[in-house]
Amino acid sequence: MEEMNHTITIYQDDAPIYDIYIREDLHDLANALYGLKIENRKLFIVTESTVASYYLEALKEALRPLGRFVHAYVFPAGEQNKNLDIVRGIYTFLIEQKADRNDVIFALGGGVTGDLAGYTAATYLRGIRFVQMPTSLLAMVDSSIGGKTGVDFDSYKNMVGAFHQPSAVYMNLSSLLTLNERQYLSGFAEVIKHGLLCDAPLYAWMKENREALLARDLPVLQEMITRSCLDKKAIVEKDPKEKGDRALLNLGHTIGHAVEKCKDFTLLHGECVAIGTVAAAYLSWKREMITKEEYLEIKDTFANYHLPVNVSGLSSQEILSASKSDKKMDGGHVKFILLEEIGHAVIRRDVEDAELLSAIDSILVE
Numbered sequence: 001m002e003e004m005n006h007t008i009t010i011y012q013d014d015a016p017i018y019d020i021y022i023r024e025d026l027h028d029l030a031n032a033l034y035g036l037k038i039e040n041r042k043l044f045i046v047t048e049s050t051v052a053s054y055y056l057e058a059l060k061e062a063l064r065p066l067g068r069f070v071h072a073y074v075f076p077a078g079e080q081n082k083n084l085d086i087v088r089g090i091y092t093f094l095i096e097q098k099a100d101r102n103d104v105i106f107a108l109g110g111g112v113t114g115d116l117a118g119y120t121a122a123t124y125l126r127g128i129r130f131v132q133m134p135t136s137l138l139a140m141v142d143s144s145i146g147g148k149t150g151v152d153f154d155s156y157k158n159m160v161g162a163f164h165q166p167s168a169v170y171m172n173l174s175s176l177l178t179l180n181e182r183q184y185l186s187g188f189a190e191v192i193k194h195g196l197l198c199d200a201p202l203y204a205w206m207k208e209n210r211e212a213l214l215a216r217d218l219p220v221l222q223e224m225i226t227r228s229c230l231d232k233k234a235i236v237e238k239d240p241k242e243k244g245d246r247a248l249l250n251l252g253h254t255i256g257h258a259v260e261k262c263k264d265f266t267l268l269h270g271e272c273v274a275i276g277t278v279a280a281a282y283l284s285w286k287r288e289m290i291t292k293e294e295y296l297e298i299k300d301t302f303a304n305y306h307l308p309v310n311v312s313g314l315s316s317q318e319i320l321s322a323s324k325s326d327k328k329m330d331g332g333h334v335k336f337i338l339l340e341e342i343g344h345a346v347i348r349r350d351v352e353d354a355e356l357l358s359a360i361d362s363i364l365v366e
Contacts, residue, residue: 006226007032010145011237012165020145020169020229022222026062029170033066033131036167038104042097043067046090046117047108048077051135054178059108059133067104071097075116079265082112082152084160090120104129104167110136110183111143111269115158118149122164129167135175137187137221138270141194141228144169146236146246156325157257163241171225173218186270188213188305189252191224193277194231196298197251200343202227203301210304248345251337252277255360258322262314274307275363282362283355284339294342309363316360320353 006022021032043063047056052074063070073093075086107117107130114132121130132144150161176184188206195203205227206213212220232249239246256276260267267275278299285295299309323334336351 006222008226008229008233010165010233012240017165018168020171020233022171022226022229023173024218025174026058026172029059029062030065032170033168036104036129036131038066038129040068042069042071042099042103043106044094044097044099044103045070045072045106045108046075046113046120047072048075048081048110048113050077051109051113055108055135055172055175059106063106069097077112079112079152079269082116084151084153086116087120087123087151090116091124094120094124099124099128101125101128104131106131106133107144107166108133108135109139110134111139114139114143115148115150115161118147118164118166119151119161122149122162127164130164132166132169134169134171136179137176137184137225138190139187140171140176140225141187142190142232142249144171145229145232147240148242155261157261165240173222173225176218176221177216182268184216185306186268189270189274189277189302189307191228192301192305193249193251193273194228196277196281196339196342197248197337197345198235198343199227199231200341202231203342207301207304214305245347247335247347248337250335251339251345252280254323254334254336255279255319255356255363258319259311259314259363261322261325262318263311267308267311271308274302275309275311278302278309279359279363280336280338283336283351283359286355286358287338289338289340290342298342310365311363312365314364316357316364319360320356323356 008020009016010018060070073090105117105121107114121128134140134144147163147165149164150158153159235246252273256272259275260272281295281298284290302309333349336348337345338348340346
């Protein structure tokens with residue numbers, strides 16, 4: 001197999017702040033993290049139960065040459081556990097292990113783990129270092145990059161959080177081979193979204209390489225992940241704390257998050273992003289920003305990756321109401337992302353409820 005050895009550096013104010021390592025497995029981890037000077041520090045792995053059964057021991061083994069002690073905190077898998085109770089458990093664990101500011105947390109898992117561990121790292125002792133170790137496709141191309149951390153509060157998604165940049169991101173591509181099919185497919189929603197909002201060539205490439213990607217061809221996946229990470233890098237470097245154009249990454253998320261909440265998190269995040277992006281494309285068509293043919297093609301692209309493009313069992317008013325509790329509200333108005341053309345998204349604050357309802361109706365089925 002062709003060696004997968006790509007490294008992307010994230011900058012802030014023209015200074016490098018961390019590297020993203022895209023590797024075939026864990027063989028290069030010690031070398032990649034050497035510059036962090038973590039020898040003789042305590043290293044804490046935070047992971048969830050399903051991922052732990054596959055990768056916890058392998059990561060412990062890979063870290064032993066680096067750290068004086070390697071400890072692990074395992075919490076139950078599932079979005080419902082992305083909450084402050086789990087964070088409290090991790091705080092207690094760190095305190096009992098006498099973790100100090102020079103120690104390091106490793107977030108081993110998907111987006112739930114990365115957000116939880118990252119938020120814990122941001123707030124424990126007012127901030128300690130952490131390394132993102134994403135094991136899901138969705139986390140590799142999206143949540144592990146950019147320093148957003150957070151937890152759900154009651155039924156409100158990511159309502160409590162902090163910006164806290166990782167010290168490094170290390171992607172073990174082989175972990176994609178053990179993802180269940182639904183989790184694997186969910187990650188493609190964020191890549192297609194990146195193509196639609198800022199990278200038309202990537203969007204076209206996704207359509208051309210569908211069979212290889214669905215078959216989990218690792219060299220092809222490596223190209224896709226690298227391209228998608230470069231797209232996110234370009235956006236988060238310009239707007240690290242979402243004061244402006246970083247909000248474009250929320251394409252599909254206003255309605256998507258509302259659907260996710262209304263379905264009580266029985267749909268995966270990527271599945272909801274697909275549904276929400278199709279709704280945003282519908283509204284973009286109705287505003288004559290893209291053509292009907294482009295809207296239908298977007299719908300087909302998600303469907304061809306076996307992602308849902310509609311949802312049942314909900315009312316349009318229910319979804320609309322949930323969208324108004326989203327943290328992306330701005331002065332009482334929904335900050336909605338639309339497509340001006342394929343590969344170029346724009347932020348709109350003038351989307352009225354009637355338009356939102358029509359977009360929501362377009363993704364509802366009996």
